[in-house]
Amino acid sequence: MSYTIGIDLGGSCVKAVVVTPDGETLSSHNLPFDAEAQMEWADRLRKLVQSIEEKQGGRPENMGFSAPGLAAADGSCITHMPVRLEGLVGLNWKEFFNFHKGIPVLNDGHAALLGEAWLGAARGFQTVILLTLGTGVGGAALVEGKLLRGRTGKAGHFAHTSLGPDGPPDDCGCPSSLELAIGNCSLPERSGGRFTHTGEMMEAIESGDAEAEKIWLKSVKDLATAICSFSNILDPEAVILGGGIAKAGDRLFLPLRDYLDPLLWKTDDYEIKLLPAQLGDLAGAYGGAANALDI
Numbered sequence: 001m002s003y004t005i006g007i008d009l010g011g012s013c014v015k016a017v018v019v020t021p022d023g024e025t026l027s028s029h030n031l032p033f034d035a036e037a038q039m040e041w042a043d044r045l046r047k048l049v050q051s052i053e054e055k056q057g058g059r060p061e062n063m064g065f066s067a068p069g070l071a072a073a074d075g076s077c078i079t080h081m082p083v084r085l086e087g088l089v090g091l092n093w094k095e096f097f098n099f100h101k102g103i104p105v106l107n108d109g110h111a112a113l114l115g116e117a118w119l120g121a122a123r124g125f126q127t128v129i130l131l132t133l134g135t136g137v138g139g140a141a142l143v144e145g146k147l148l149r150g151r152t153g154k155a156g157h158f159a160h161t162s163l164g165p166d167g168p169p170d171d172c173g174c175p176s177s178l179e180l181a182i183g184n185c186s187l188p189e190r191s192g193g194r195f196t197h198t199g200e201m202m203e204a205i206e207s208g209d210a211e212a213e214k215i216w217l218k219s220v221k222d223l224a225t226a227i228c229s230f231s232n233i234l235d236p237e238a239v240i241l242g243g244g245i246a247k248a249g250d251r252l253f254l255p256l257r258d259y260l261d262p263l264l265w266k267t268d269d270y271e272i273k274l275l276p277a278q279l280g281d282l283a284g285a286y287g288g289a290a291n292a293l294d295i
Contacts, residue, residue, distance in 0.1 A: 004062040005052060006115075006289025007045065008108060008282070011035060011068070011084060014044050017285040018052055018060075021293060023119050027052070028282055039087050042096070049097060063103045064292030065093050066111035066284040070153040075104040075291075079153075104291050109156055110147055111287030112279075113140035116240055118290040120278035125237045129230055130277070131158055133223075133245035137179040141234055148234075159183070161226050181222035182245065191215050198245045205251065217255055224259035231272055232265055242277030249276075 003026060008015040012035050018026040031048055033040045053059055067088060069081030081089050093103035106114070113130040116122040122130065126145045132138035139158035141148040148155045159179035160172045167176030180186045184197045194212070195201045204212035227239055246252060253274055264272065279286055 001056070002061045003056055004064070004289045004292050005049065005060045006285040006287065006292065007049075007063070007065050008111060008284030008288055009041060009045070009065070009067040009085065009088070010108070010284075014041060014048060015282055015285045016048055016052070017282055017289055018056065019286070019289050027055070028285070030281065035084065041085060042087060046097075059100070062101075062289070062292035063093070063097065063099060064111075064288035064290070065103055065105045066108045066288040066291075067105065068108050071105045071107050071110075073149075073153065075106070076102065077105055104288075106288060106291050107140075107153060107156075108284045109138040109140040110149070111285075111291065112138065112242070112277075112283035113142055113156075113240075113287065114147060114290045114295075115279050115283040115286030115288075116242075116277055117142055118295050119286055120283065121240045121275045122238065127234060127236045128238045128240060129156075129158070129227075129234065129236045130240045130242065131223075132243035132277070133182060133241060134243035135185050136183045138243070141236070143234060158226065158230065161229065163222055163225060178222065178226045181226075182219040184245070190219070198248065202248055202251060216251070220252065220255045221259045224256055224263060227256075227260055227272075228263040236272065237270075238273035238275055240275050240277050242280075242283065246276055 002021060004019050006017045013030055013032045016029040029048060031044050033044045067078050069078040072079045077090050077092055078088050093105060112132060113122060116130060122128045128142050130140045137159035140156040159177060160170060160174040161178045162174050162176055163181055164176040169175050170177040170180050187195050187197060201212050201216055205216060257274060277283060
């Protein structure tokens with residue numbers, strides 16, 4: 001049977017899917033690794049692919065790869081990755097796996113959106129934005145059916161959207177960024193040390209903590225403000241929200257809609273859709289496979 005492997009390399013685990021050309025999932029995998037151990041992630045990858053090939057009884061027809069950082073314009077490798085995952089930058093995946101043809105490489109946010117567009121919440125849309133809300137904020141945009149990449153591949157990094165000129169800079173130098181407004185990375189500062197991740201804050205809100213709810217709603221309002229700008233720039237049909245923070249469900253989506261609607265420039269009767277992502281942690285792996293299949 002012809003099959004494709006999609007691989008997504010994260011900061012502490014390797015995720016992979018084995019799929020047929022029509023999107024049937026034959027298997028999925030999630031293997032942790034020690035990020036501090038030199039090139040352990042590479043060893044995990046080799047062993048994972050070997051085990052898949054043994055189970056499938058042969059080599060895949062295609063392989064696609066997703067990772068943090070910026071991908072080369074020709075899709076051969078990751079060209080820029082600050083600090084983490086030593087050995088990733090410049091690694092040629094065709095040579096690494098001794099594969100019979102090129103293994104296309106994507107940024108993980110771009111791959112996640114391709115996955116959602118193929119098999120998830122973004123199916124059927126021509127212009128759609130993905131935001132993944134977690135420790136930081138990931139993102140990507142599909143514009144008129146094409147993945148928005150930009151000159152260097154950093155297009156779609158919506159985390160680094162400024163909500164004002166006077167706040168502290170984020171890791172990319174952007175003041176008052178969306179990432180600092182809602183990402184778990186800044187929650188200890190935003191909550192005066194009370195919370196380290198949004199799940200804790202949600203528990204406090206469920207218990208009637210008014211101060212926790214105030215902190216949360218400020219972040220949701222900031223997110224709505226950013227989406228308003230994205231709407232005016234790209235005019236999407238939908239915004240897909242994924243990541244751990246999106247698991248807040250109605251506590252995110254209901255106030256977000258209430259904050260967003262009065263801000264939008266309404267040029268017709270269409271209501272921009274706010275939808276939860278469907279593929280979870282495997283979205284990047286599915287996107288890697290879709291990219292390899294040129295879907």
